[in-house]
Amino acid sequence: MAMMYGGMLYFPLKVNLFEEIAVELVEARFGLKGTAAVMKLLCKIHKENGYYLKWNAEQCTLFTNKAGKDINEQEMQGIVDILVEKAFFDPKTYKEQGVLTSTEIQKIWLEATKRRKRDLTTLPYLLVETEEDKPDKDETCTQKRENCTQDADIFPENAYNSKQSKVEESKAKESKALPPLTPPGESGGAQGNPDLDIPGYAYNRNTHNLECLMLNLEKLYITDREEIRKILKLSDYGRLGNYVWKIFNGTNWSKVSKGGYIISVLAREKRSTGS
Structure with missing residues (x-):
């Protein structure tokens, strides 16, 4: 099955990801199932839309169901809340748009897809400056x-x-x-x-x-x-x-x-x- 326009087949991962405060806090509260949920969340973001994911009660239910029996909806939402609070995901975008994204996630996607033909001015929820937006x-x-x-x-x-x-x-x-x-x-x-x-x-x-x-x-x-x-x-x-x-x-x-x-x-x- 062909990958959607916005998605990616793979993405780079920082070697110190699990040392970030947000991820360490998730692991401290929820154990290894919490860090696994973070990884699955990143994979879903990059696989589907490339750099963002709409998050609401319905999405939480569907995601939790696929994440496995070790985690429930309340725990999954708790993980997302920590990631937003600690700015792993952009707090303002989540609060106003119900969207999980960040400047780092967007930079990864823009770099990985820079050879694609696309109109960046029409992309939603962008937090980073694109080439079209940059001043002299x-x-x-x-x-x-x-x-x-x-x-x-x-x-x-x-x-x-x-x-x-x-x-x-x-x-x-x-x-x-x-x-x-x-x-x-x-x-x-x-x-x-x-x-x-x-x-x-x-x-x-x-x-x-x-x-x-x-x-x-x-x-x-x-x-x-x-x-x-x-x-x-x-x-x-x-x-x-x-x-x-x-x-x-x-x-x-x-x-x-x-x-x-x-x-x-x-x-x-x-x-x-x-x-």
Whole structure:
């Protein structure tokens, strides 16, 4: 039987999926049948519509029936509730549309089906920016406090830096909580913030984006100097490719203690990778 237009025959799976907070909580409450249900849910999403699944009482009944005798409808709905609450699925889309999806699920689908002929503007429930929606690169992710954002396919560490001078001027007026980002040896910089002790290599824009890191912290109102110092050190001062950019990209900040959460996740990632 031919696969439906929106579906996929297979999809990539992160090796740390079962270490995500939402999945760990599901396993803690429901055991291995809970993690199995999560996997079956992801398979159903990618198999049928590709990147989303309508979820209601009827769908819960049908899904539970196929999931096996070890799990009942109440438990299945409890699993979905945890996944939504912990932002494994997008909470707003579920609340307003009754749909299970996420930016990560959508990126996987868009990448896997990019060679298909399709009109992306007609696709429902999209949370990510498509090629048709993207602005010119010069206008994307400029170094401003209110606009340190990202393309749909990249993380904030690759933010475009063409307007640095204007941003530094506005930052000086807006906040004194975060350090000036001038390399050592010039006015300001780490020499003016000995407690942060920012090394010179962090100002190399080929390997780091220290400024965008600090703007993200400022945007999240993380002003505690000790928290900033720990985040800087754990992220290797905004090194490109560091796990901190995934945290900024995929976290529902209304649900967590921001500074402490970033520190705990970075520390756990550092332990797991041994780096």
